[in-house]
Amino acid sequence: MNINATLLAQLIMFVLFVWFCMKFVWTPIVAALDERKKQIADGLADAERAKHDLELASKRSAEILREAKEKAGEIVTNGEKRASEIVEEAKNQAKVEGDRIVAGAKAEIDQEVFRAKEQLRTQVSAIALAGAGKILGREIDAKAHNDLLDKLVAEI
């Protein structure tokens, strides 16, 4: 337990170890720890930013959705309107067409009636002529009494 040169040896060792620790141990490890700290801070900042972005995006998507809904509603309304228009148009057209058909049919009927009348008249005049001829007992000269007959036919 004597004080001797071990003291000096210990002092030198102490200095060397402290120097070594400072230069080759502390500095690199602390640098790495700081680097990690920075990475974590960056990561957190990124996460925060991403969260913010997400918020914006969801807000925007909600807006888009709302717009789309509005537009869809509008389209549906327009469609319905257009559909009722088409139906209306079709109805009108059908009516016009129907009227046209009815008118055509009427005209045809009138024509038919007229033609029938004409025929009937012709036949009646023929019958009348034949009747008259029989009554008179002689043939009527159709040529000679043509205008008489025509008058008769016009009268019927």
Place this chain on the structure above:
Amino acid sequence: MSSEMAHETGDVAHEAAHTSAEYIKHHLQNLTYGQLPDGSWGVAHSAEEAKEMGFWALNLDTFIMSLLLGAVIMFLFRRVATSIVTGAPSGLQNFCEWAIEFIDSSVRGSFSAKNNMVAPLALTVFFWVFSMNLMDLIPIDWVPLLMASLGVPFFKVVPSTDPNATFGMAIGVFVLVLYYSVKMKGFGGFVGELTMMPFQSKNKVVQLLVVPINLVLEGVNLIAKPISLALRLFGNMYAGEMIFILIALMGGAWAGFSAGGVTLFGSQILLSLGWAIFHILIVTLQAFIFMTLTVVYLDMAHQEHH
């Protein structure tokens, strides 16, 4: 732990030829290398021989153990420092990072100035002193017996029970304290701190009269720093070692299967176990105190007194 302690008992029994006093002395003697009385250089074989070697002798056991322990610690830390990753740490890196952050927060807590040297210094002090103290938990007879079988007469395995080791470190700290005191406050400021406090006077004559008193008070204050630093560690570890030796001696009384012998044997096991467990606390605490005081002294050296 108790089985290790039991082992010691057997070791002590081997040395039954020694008296208790010789046993204790043997355990407290460093392996000293120096100039022998006949003029040649070699290892002292007795305490008297070691004493006669004077200052220019080296305690080989203290030197080798502290160098070895310091080197192992620095090697471990260095290995982590070279392979450090900034991603998720694992294994030894975890431990080293914890150690660095523990030291860093302790230093931040008690050191307010800016100095990049203090934290690595604290790290070195803590782990070096801790490892030296930890050697105290090796059963006290193992290493001396191993060395004796190799022909080495003495071997104290705990460097911090050698005042040379503790004073060596304390003087290192003291030199730093002086250096930073002068650097931070200037030489005048440092001298002023030693002479103008704690007693001050507006009167020039009175001030001149109190200067010597201040110098004595502050000088003692200053010198007390390294001495208390070194002696606290040395005293604690030396006393702890001493108690281990005394406990081991109880088993030395073991001399056959008498009731008393068996009782002593059993007590040795229990006491060694108890003291070793308690010593884990002392080992850590003393290393921490040495580190904290070092940091505090350096902090004081950086502070201007008002």
